[in-house]
Amino acid sequence: MRAVVTGAAGFIGSHLCEHLLSRGDEVVGVDALTGFYALSYKRRNLARLLGDDHFAFRRGDLLDLRLEPLFAGADAVYHLAGQPGVRGSWGAEFAVYLERNVLVTQRVLEAARDTGLGRLVFASSSSVYGDAEAYPTPETLAPKPVSPYGVTKLAAEQLCETYRTVFGVPTASLRLFSVYGPRQRPDMAFARLVAAACGHRPFPLYGDGGQSRDFTYVGDVVAAMRAAAASRWTGVANLGGGCEVTMRQVIELLGRSTGPVDVVPGPDRPGDARRTAADITLARDAFGYRPRTDLRSGLAAMVRAELASQPGRHQAPALTPLAGTDRYRHPTEV
Numbered sequence: 001m002r003a004v005v006t007g008a009a010g011f012i013g014s015h016l017c018e019h020l021l022s023r024g025d026e027v028v029g030v031d032a033l034t035g036f037y038a039l040s041y042k043r044r045n046l047a048r049l050l051g052d053d054h055f056a057f058r059r060g061d062l063l064d065l066r067l068e069p070l071f072a073g074a075d076a077v078y079h080l081a082g083q084p085g086v087r088g089s090w091g092a093e094f095a096v097y098l099e100r101n102v103l104v105t106q107r108v109l110e111a112a113r114d115t116g117l118g119r120l121v122f123a124s125s126s127s128v129y130g131d132a133e134a135y136p137t138p139e140t141l142a143p144k145p146v147s148p149y150g151v152t153k154l155a156a157e158q159l160c161e162t163y164r165t166v167f168g169v170p171t172a173s174l175r176l177f178s179v180y181g182p183r184q185r186p187d188m189a190f191a192r193l194v195a196a197a198c199g200h201r202p203f204p205l206y207g208d209g210g211q212s213r214d215f216t217y218v219g220d221v222v223a224a225m226r227a228a229a230a231s232r233w234t235g236v237a238n239l240g241g242g243c244e245v246t247m248r249q250v251i252e253l254l255g256r257s258t259g260p261v262d263v264v265p266g267p268d269r270p271g272d273a274r275r276t277a278a279d280i281t282l283a284r285d286a287f288g289y290r291p292r293t294d295l296r297s298g299l300a301a302m303v304r305a306e307l308a309s310q311p312g313r314h315q316a317p318a319l320t321p322l323a324g325t326d327r328y329r330h331p332t333e334v
């Protein structure tokens with residue numbers, strides 16, 4: 001397939017490009033290299049891709065770029081570019097969220113409409129649900145975001161649905177649930193936690209640690225994105241990891257390999273839902289989604305990557321499950 005990936009220098013985008021290249025696809029990556037977090041992360045992500053003859057990079061802002069020539073001839077466009085993070089989306093910063101999540105998506109959809117794309121895969125978010133009324137949450141539940149970020153992701157997703165219904169643009173909006181893995185954005189909880197634990201530094205925890213998430217491994221997410229693009233299915237689907245755990249449980253599990261984590265409790269941050277858990281039946285039936293990486297293996301991959309980035313440290317100890325429980329074993333793992 002010929003693919004265009006927006007947000008290619010970001011956390012999930014760079015993993016997606018690697019996955020597509022490994023499957024023999026031709027990939028054009030687009031990214032503005034925004035300053036949401038240090039550019040060194042994005043440059044490092046891109047450096048992994050630039051040596052591949054089947055990868056081309058175009059630096060630019062999707063608000064300005066001429067998108068039609070970029071999309072012409074592509075079988076799939078994966079639209080991941082955006083302004084992530086719930087906590088920073090309040091106040092004056094909202095304008096940036098509106099621009100990068102809503103206005104950009106509308107431009108992408110206009111270009112997709114004009115070029116007759118095979119598939120447009122959009123990275124939506126579990127944050128559209130807010131504090132949901134049922135768990136695991138199915139797509140049929142009315143979304144009620146609790147952050148301005150969630151509002152912009154929902155607006156973008158609704159735009160995808162509108163262009164799909166009115167103009168037949170073949171959009172597949174995937175609601176990603178707390179994606180983690182090596183190269184995770186430095187503002188996200190797992191990246192901060194693993195860096196603190198491996199460096200034996202204190203970890204500032206937002207809230208009481210009882211908040212739970214359906215953590216989803218990045219390798220499962222990017223494989224699902226390609227599977228969705230290759231299928232005939234269009235619409236909106238959840239992509240969760242299939243295993244809901246609290247932050248306290250994650251900290252305890254990680255401490256078994258790195259040594260106890262020194263947790264510094266702090267207040268809740270407005271915009272964080274108390275709980276997320278995905279019903280993934282639709283994604284399974286529509287394009288064969290089955291998350292394969294359990295939390296223990298995914299966290300171990302992050303620890304290995306973190307230690308490899310520290311001079312003089314090469315070996316990560318194994319993560320063991322909590323005694324007498326299979327809590328961290330994924331249901332599909334035998």
Ligand code: NAD
Nearest residue numbers: 007010011012031032033034061062081082123125176179
């Ligand atoms: P990221 O910040 O690492 O990647 C986003 C990339 O988009 C960045 O490299 C940024 O430079 C680029 N970008 C932003 N605005 C742009 C513009 N106008 N033009 C061109 N490039 C632009 O974030 P991520 O964690 O990899 O998330 C990727 C997508 O997935 C985002 O849309 C996010 O909302 C969504 N998502 C992420 C998660 C998660 O857990 N990481 C969960 C749900 C949804």
